[in-house]
Amino acid sequence: ADLPRPGSPPARVDDLAACGEDFDVVRLEAMLDKAFSETDLAIAVDEWLMPSLVRLGEAWQQGTVSVAGEHFVSAAVLRRLAQAFHQLPHAEPGAPQVMVGLARGSRHELGVMAFALVLRSRGVNVTYLGADLPVESWVDTVRALLPEAVVLAVPTVEDLPAVREAVQAITPIATVLLGGAHQGRVEGAEPLGHRIGEAAADLAARLLAPTA
Numbered sequence: 001a002d003l004p005r006p007g008s009p010p011a012r013v014d015d016l017a018a019c020g021e022d023f024d025v026v027r028l029e030a031m032l033d034k035a036f037s038e039t040d041l042a043i044a045v046d047e048w049l050m051p052s053l054v055r056l057g058e059a060w061q062q063g064t065v066s067v068a069g070e071h072f073v074s075a076a077v078l079r080r081l082a083q084a085f086h087q088l089p090h091a092e093p094g095a096p097q098v099m100v101g102l103a104r105g106s107r108h109e110l111g112v113m114a115f116a117l118v119l120r121s122r123g124v125n126v127t128y129l130g131a132d133l134p135v136e137s138w139v140d141t142v143r144a145l146l147p148e149a150v151v152l153a154v155p156t157v158e159d160l161p162a163v164r165e166a167v168q169a170i171t172p173i174a175t176v177l178l179g180g181a182h183q184g185r186v187e188g189a190e191p192l193g194h195r196i197g198e199a200a201a202d203l204a205a206r207l208l209a210p211t212a
Helices: 015-022 025-038 041-062 067-087 110-121 135-145 157-170 196-208
Strands: 097-103 125-133 149-153 176-179
Touching: 015 025, 015 041, 015 067, 025 041, 025 067, 041 067, 041 110, 041 196, 067 110, 097 110, 097 135, 097 157, 110 125, 110 149, 110 176, 110 196, 125 135, 135 157, 149 157, 149 196, 157 176, 176 196
Parallel strands: 097 125, 097 149, 149 176
Antiparallel strands: none
């Protein structure tokens, strides 16, 4: 059952959790390099990265991976996503612009970073604002940049109040789309669904479609 399916990413979903147990940085970085270079980014994110992070979380809850092990793996994944993002070519002049980030107090960056990466790989001009951005900063930046869309996430229940506040403040100025586990619990924003790569690829296709 451990053999990869044809067309599926090279690594197995248990491999990240295993690196969290033994702190093997060489193996971890090699695995991430391989996953991001051998398949389409949207597929790598949906078929391997996100299920692997879920598995890592389960291993942490079950006690097979320590808090430090979970942080070690998450930090390496974030570094690799940022590196892949940085290495992509810039969007063409006049490409649609999307702002991506998290609301005040929200720090679970892996999902939005993966979304930003796939979006940029599809030719969208992505302004990535990172974690924990106060609502005033969101509003000022949206007013200044006037993006085609703003993408936030609701990874945990604790993020709901800040995300609701941000959505309420941003929707009069720009379209807001939401990812994350609790995306369905916020009024006024369009849910992206739970397949990050697919959602990013779909949004890019929609924004880049020739206007009738």
